[in-house]
Amino acid sequence: MSDIIKTQRSLAIKAEHNPQHQFDHLYRLICRKDWIHAALKSVLSNKGAKTAGIDGVTKKELASETALTEFVSELQAELRSKQFRPKPVRRVYIPKASGKRRPLGIATLKDRVVQMLLKMVLEPIWESEFLNCSNGFRPGRRTQDCIALLDSYINKRNKYFWVIEGDIKGAFDNIHHEILLKLVAKRVADQRLLKLIERFLKAGIMQGALFQRTDIGTPQGAICSPLLANIYLHQLDMYWWNKYGSLDRKQKEKRRTQRLGNCALIRYADDWLLLTNGGKVEALRLREEFQTFLKEELKLELNTEKTRVTHVNNGFDFLGFHVRRYVSGHDKPKLLVTPTEDAKKRLKAKIKEMTERRWFKDSPLLKFTALNAVLRGWIGYYCHSNAKKTAKDLDFWVNERLFLWLQKRHRLPPRRIMKMYKMRQFHKTGQRDNWGIRNGEDYLYLYRMSDQPITKYRSRCLPNPYLKGEESTTLTIPEIPIPDKVWLGNALNDEWRELKEEIKAERGAKCAICGCTDDLDLHHIKARRIGGTDAKENLQLLCRRCHAQTSSFGDHSRLQ
Numbered sequence: 001m002s003d004i005i006k007t008q009r010s011l012a013i014k015a016e017h018n019p020q021h022q023f024d025h026l027y028r029l030i031c032r033k034d035w036i037h038a039a040l041k042s043v044l045s046n047k048g049a050k051t052a053g054i055d056g057v058t059k060k061e062l063a064s065e066t067a068l069t070e071f072v073s074e075l076q077a078e079l080r081s082k083q084f085r086p087k088p089v090r091r092v093y094i095p096k097a098s099g100k101r102r103p104l105g106i107a108t109l110k111d112r113v114v115q116m117l118l119k120m121v122l123e124p125i126w127e128s129e130f131l132n133c134s135n136g137f138r139p140g141r142r143t144q145d146c147i148a149l150l151d152s153y154i155n156k157r158n159k160y161f162w163v164i165e166g167d168i169k170g171a172f173d174n175i176h177h178e179i180l181l182k183l184v185a186k187r188v189a190d191q192r193l194l195k196l197i198e199r200f201l202k203a204g205i206m207q208g209a210l211f212q213r214t215d216i217g218t219p220q221g222a223i224c225s226p227l228l229a230n231i232y233l234h235q236l237d238m239y240w241w242n243k244y245g246s247l248d249r250k251q252k253e254k255r256r257t258q259r260l261g262n263c264a265l266i267r268y269a270d271d272w273l274l275l276t277n278g279g280k281v282e283a284l285r286l287r288e289e290f291q292t293f294l295k296e297e298l299k300l301e302l303n304t305e306k307t308r309v310t311h312v313n314n315g316f317d318f319l320g321f322h323v324r325r326y327v328s329g330h331d332k333p334k335l336l337v338t339p340t341e342d343a344k345k346r347l348k349a350k351i352k353e354m355t356e357r358r359w360f361k362d363s364p365l366l367k368f369t370a371l372n373a374v375l376r377g378w379i380g381y382y383c384h385s386n387a388k389k390t391a392k393d394l395d396f397w398v399n400e401r402l403f404l405w406l407q408k409r410h411r412l413p414p415r416r417i418m419k420m421y422k423m424r425q426f427h428k429t430g431q432r433d434n435w436g437i438r439n440g441e442d443y444l445y446l447y448r449m450s451d452q453p454i455t456k457y458r459s460r461c462l463p464n465p466y467l468k469g470e471e472s473t474t475l476t477i478p479e480i481p482i483p484d485k486v487w488l489g490n491a492l493n494d495e496w497r498e499l500k501e502e503i504k505a506e507r508g509a510k511c512a513i514c515g516c517t518d519d520l521d522l523h524h525i526k527a528r529r530i531g532g533t534d535a536k537e538n539l540q541l542l543c544r545r546c547h548a549q550t551s552s553f554g555d556h557s558r559l560q
Contacts, residue, residue: 004038005472008124012466015128015187022189023125027196030117031079036072039116042473043109043223051498053108054090054206062109075110082192086111088204088211089219092505094484104221105205115223118197120473123227124466125187130230131237132461133245136269137226137476139465143319144384146268147337148459153264153275154312154325154335160264160275161325162283163316167306168294171270172225173217175232176299177201180218183231200224208506226476229269232298236272239293240265268319283309317342320481321385337385339481344390346482347378351398354488355405362489364406364421365444368437370489371402372447374482379449381481384457391449399434402446406435499534503541511543521547 007029014021029035040062043049049059062068078084089105107115127138133149135141153160168174177198185194200219205212218225244263247255252262261278263286274290276283287302287309294300310316312335315324322340327333354371375398379391406417422436422443436445465471485498500522510517523542526532542550 002472004035004120005469008120008466008472009469011121012124012128012464015125016464016467019129022185022187024189026121026188026190027079027192029121030114030193031076033072033076035117035120036076036113038473039113039120040068040072042475043112043116046475048106048112049109051106051502052090053106053111054087055108055110057109059109071110075113079114084114084196086114086200086203088206089222090505091205091207091212092501094501102220105219107219107222111200111203112223114196115200116473116475118193118200118224119227119476121193122184122188122224122231123471124464126227126231126234127464127466129187130234131241131245133240133265134230134234134237134267136267136271137230137478139471139474139476140462143268143381143479144457145460145462146266146273146319147321147323147385148457149264149266150275150323150337151335152459154323156333159277161312162276162278162280163310163312164274164276164283164287164290165306165308165310165316165318166272166274166290167303168270169301169303170217171233171300172220172229174300175218175229176216179298180228180232183235184228197224197228223475226269233267233270235298236290236294237265237267239290239297240274271319273316273318280309280311320381339382339385339387339390343382343481344394347374347394348397350374350482350486351401354486355401357408359488359490360405360409362409364409364437367402367405367489368435368444368446370487371398372444374486375447375449377483378481379452381479383452384455386454388450388454391452395434395448395450399446402435499536499539500541503536503539506536507541510541511546512540513542513546516543516545519543523547523550 011023014023044059044062052058062071075084087108087110089107089111092104092106093101094104123139130138135143135145152158180201181194181198184197188194200222202214203219204214218228240263245265247262255262256277259278259282261276261282263274263276263278266273266275274286276286287307291302291304291307294302308316312323312325313327315322317323317340320340320343322336322338324336324338325333326336351371351374354367354374359367379387382390403414403417406421407414410417410420412420422438434446434448436443438444500520503522504520509520511520520541520543522539524532524534525538525540532538
């Protein structure tokens with residue numbers, strides 16, 4: 001066991017056995033060279049290390065051993081002398097499924113390393129504090145842990161049939177710094193560490209050339225933001241636990257006889273459910289009670305339109321799943337958990353984007369590989385739900401979509417396409433065959449989501465992993481069926497799309513010639529075939545119409 005893991009384990013043990021203890025001398029830990037090396041290694045292993053903050057430094061600048069050593073020594077000196085100051089984050093926008101854009105802050109590489117150091121120090125302590133009802137952005141936990149808990153509540157015995165779907169208005173953006181720092185200070189007495197956290201919160205945002213102060217909220221996309229948000233919203237968990245969750249069996253029975261009912265809380269970051277086995281009146285009362293608590297204690301507001309009170313027989317959506325208690329005739333009621341309609345629409349939209357006419361020059365082999373990655377990821381998220389029928393329907397749709405793309409690419413009759421792309425036979429299942437492409441001596445087939453076994457995910461009570469000496473340095477990656485950035489099956493497409501988004505953020509998402517904002521491409525001012533580079537100075541945003549009128553249109557080694 002490494003020294004880092006041993007230290008984290010000792011912090012977790014102390015926090016669990018002495019809930020009132022305030023930890024001091026934590027700042028010296030983040031000044032240790034072995035801790036900085038571990039944090040840097042974790043940050044560089046993430047794909048985001050290729051993206052620069054406002055200082056322009058990326059993973060490439062630290063490719064050599066000498067550069068790494070200098071980076072660590074310089075950061076250690078800044079931390080020890082208390083001269084380290086976080087820089088403002090670079091603001092970019094990522095498209096959301098709803099069509100809106102989500103703001104994301106990209107910190108400098110040095111700031112990301114220090115944020116990871118803060119996470120390494122604070123997480124073992126707070127993992128001993130957090131309750132089992134919270135599963136978001138915590139080591140060893142996932143969205144399915146929240147869904148599995150519903151089985152233990154929505155049944156004939158417990159009868160938690162009324163659900164309050166909690167929706168907090170901009171939870172991450174409205175966290176009050178003063179309240180958050182007071183909550184952290186309950187367990188941390190080291191003023192140097194508290195001051196460092198405050199500096200990160202107040203670092204500000206650079207949007208283009210404009211600086212914007214951050215007097216409220218946690219930085220979107222920051223490594224330590226999910227942990228700080230969990231510390232803040234842990235007060236909601238504790239309010240529920242002290243008033244309802246910690247009641248013993250007799251106390252719960254007494255509430256039932258008084259027709260008050262009991263309630264259970266399930267939370268994943270700022271998404272939460274409150275279930276009650278009382279009536280609808282009790283559910284409405286609980287909604288008002290928790291709304292009052294959030295407003296008075298945490299200065300947060302519920303979105304009253306989206307915070308609905310629903311009966312489980314009518315169904316509700318949570319974390320991309322549709323949950324409904326299914327009652328049919330004399331059969332025993334069942335809890336059905338299926339992908340939401342929005343989740344299916346997002347998958348179809350992504351497949352449509354990947355098989356658009358404009359990508360007709362793509363390599364079919366890369367396209368098959370990219371489609372398979374998306375399909376495996378999507379069904380991997382839903383493989384513990386009742387998704388078999390949905391998967392079969394989507395398999396048929398994806399096959400049809402790919403066939404149309406192959407026709408457009410080759411401009412050949414259907415029979416020729418079927419000869420070119422071998423079909424795999426499924427006589428036993430009776431389902432329609434799917435497409436395959438030769439990959440060396442073998443064939444690469446389009447992945448069928450309905451082949452994925454559907455297994456039940458059991459609810460579990462997870463201990464603090466730091467107590468067992470397992471965690472040391474990990475980046476928190478949210479569980480989502482389809483990531484924000486997906487490789488579309490083009491060579492080097494990931495880097496090209498990132499560059500395109502950066503230029504959009506810096507220059508505005510509009511055509512450099514006509515000002516149009518639709519169907520924007522990146523155009524090389526000096527063509528690559530005559531020595532042009534991919535540097536930003538040689539690139540401009542053009543709409544599809546203006547781009548098609550350039551002399552070099554269609555003569556690129558890389559698709560737009």
